[in-house]
Amino acid sequence: MTHLTILPILVPMLAGILLLLPPSGKNLKARRFTSLTMALVSLFVAGLLFNHSLTGEIAVYAIGNWQAPYGIVLVADIMASMLVLLTSFLALCCVIYSLGGDDEAGSFFHPLLHFLLLGVNGAFLTGDLFNLFVFFEVLLIASYALLMHSSDKQKTQAAIHYVVLNLIGSSIFLIALGIMYGVLGTLNIADMAHKIATLSGDDVALVKIGGLLLLVVFALKAAVIPLQFWLPATYSAALPVVAAMFAIMTKVGVYSIIRVYNTVFGEQAGELTQIDSTWLWPAALVTIAFGTLGVLAAKGFRQVIANLVVVSVGTLVAAVTFNSQHATGAALYYLIHSTLITAGLFLLAGLVAKQRGKVGDRLVPARPIANPMLLGSCFILLVLSVVGMPPLSGFVGKVWLLQASMAAELHTWFWPLYLVSSLLVLISMTRAGSQLFWRHSSKQAIEVKLSRWQISALLLVASCAPLLSLFAGVISDVTMEAAAQIHDVSTYSNAVLGKSMEGR
């Protein structure tokens, strides 16, 4: 199984190609079958990789057998493989949901979804910063096209903003990489961590510039203030199933922040250690505040959820700046929870909007929903979880994060802000729920049959809320182990560079 590490990248690529070729290219049934099968295979492969990484061994795969630091390596530690598993699961749910009819709304939905999966998996697994850039571009171009899926005017507008912003981001990413390469002479993450310790004089300042430029890019992807303004418009314009898949994309930015600033700018980096914290800590707090205000002000249910994504990013980034193993473990648990729950909410918003006719997901009284029991129960489950009420997954993550902030002695700022934000989110979710489910106009409910695919996808995601808290012990053990690996830079670079380190 030496090639296991690269399979989560190869399988979606193969899927994307198969879906474009005959017979899947023309025939809708064949395309759906292939897409579903390949999504299952991706999930299976990701599960195998995760299972392998649980042994504690960091799997390193040198592409083309060109050894690090000269070749490109893929590195699967627990964090990376866990996120790959999460992404594959999310992709499977989105594929299942789309079988209910959303995939017919435009062309190439299935291939694009698999290409997006390819890009995200690659970004999680790569051990090389330039390769990270390449995978960012792969996932971005897939996301541009998915955003335009079944397009209308509103989408075109959101897409232009999103594309232009991300292209500027890519330019900044390349400038940062140029600076780093010019000084360090390498772009392999492990090798950079090794070389950064030997810098002196002006080189330190140059690397600092490069590192902070990288932070700008990652903050743009993760939607940290002041670079988050694109997110609510983009996510609320996208088709619900696409928005659900996008829930993982901000997490790619957060993952990159965790990876780069704990490894390259880890404790061995001298005065460059954790250069992100000074900037990220206040930014994270303001992001939480801004996201909460956005939730309160939103006029549509999807906008509410998009702003919830901003809140969750702020929370995650705050946890990252605590710089402790405990906090990183908490952040990883919260990351899994928030990705799945926001994705579930987006899927739910799609179904609710469908049953309310013309009004869609706008928070105004409209005709009653035809299946209030099913959708309402899912709504309660997901909302209680996202707000952080016991006994669901949000509560576990929240308490853990609050504890971690206590240990980092930053609780005087974090506690009041985070708790008030939760309260405000609860209030606005209550308002949204009563508008969507209880306040009707005099019109009759329209019979829009929900497809069983859509319902099963929604139930699959919604069931994660109780499951994540039921198995919180097991999952938190794994995330703590992952956090321990992240903070142990020397084991990481030994695994990647191996014997070539000993000669130096």
Added chain:
Amino acid sequence: MELLYACCVGVLVSCGIFLLLRARTFPVVLGLTMLSYAVNLFLFASGRLVVNQAAVLGYSTSYSDPLPQALVLTAIVIGFAMTAFVVILAIRGRADLGHDHVHMAFPKLKKGNK
């Protein structure tokens, strides 16, 4: 040579940023292109500027760093694809929205106020 090179990159970046701040999609696309040219030149220079040295290891005792050239090549390809996409998107936006303002909410707001 270094001075000329640095000035080139600087002028391209400033032109790019100036054009990006225009409120219409066509100048913005041009600005993105300028910016990506500047980035490509900058990446190329990150391997240090040298003359009369072979690009490939093993053919010469002194060689220039081959990696930035590979990086630039990748960046050019990706930049090309992205520019193509954004041009198409801009044309689509022009057709869908009837104007090419980047800040598209502006004309809409006016309509709403009537």
